[in-house]
Amino acid sequence: MPFYEYAFLNDDGSLGETFELMQSMKDDAFKVHPETGKPIKRLISIPGVATKYSEASDKKKLSDSNLDRLGFTKYEKSGDGTWDKRTGDGPQSISRD
Numbered sequence: 001m002p003f004y005e006y007a008f009l010n011d012d013g014s015l016g017e018t019f020e021l022m023q024s025m026k027d028d029a030f031k032v033h034p035e036t037g038k039p040i041k042r043l044i045s046i047p048g049v050a051t052k053y054s055e056a057s058d059k060k061k062l063s064d065s066n067l068d069r070l071g072f073t074k075y076e077k078s079g080d081g082t083w084d085k086r087t088g089d090g091p092q093s094i095s096r097d
Contacts, residue, residue: 006030009039018043 001022008016021030029042060066064087067074073088082095 001025004029005043005045006033006040007043008033009041015041015043 001024003020003022005018005020007018010016021034023030030040032038033040064074068087071088073090074086075083075094076086078084078093082093084093085091
């Protein structure tokens with residue numbers, strides 16, 4: 001069963017604290033909180049769906065070639081505490097000193 005996001009309704013009709021409730025997809029939205037009886041409203045939320053393309057898309061956006069194309073410089077931390085340039089303009093390495 002999925003979780004749905006709800007919010008308490010304040011006296012002025014504005015939304016208050018949010019929380020999640022698990023319920024069947026066949027059930028109607030709750031109008032009152034099942035434990036407290038306070039009025040609530042189900043919210044429309046973006047689902048957290050992970051697909052096999054999500055990570056690849058992010059990796060492509062953050063690839064050395066794409067960052068260089070967009071004019072960014074990318075550094076990675078090396079074992080000796082310095083940061084070595086992977087792509088872009090700037091010094092070959094940087095350190096805290």
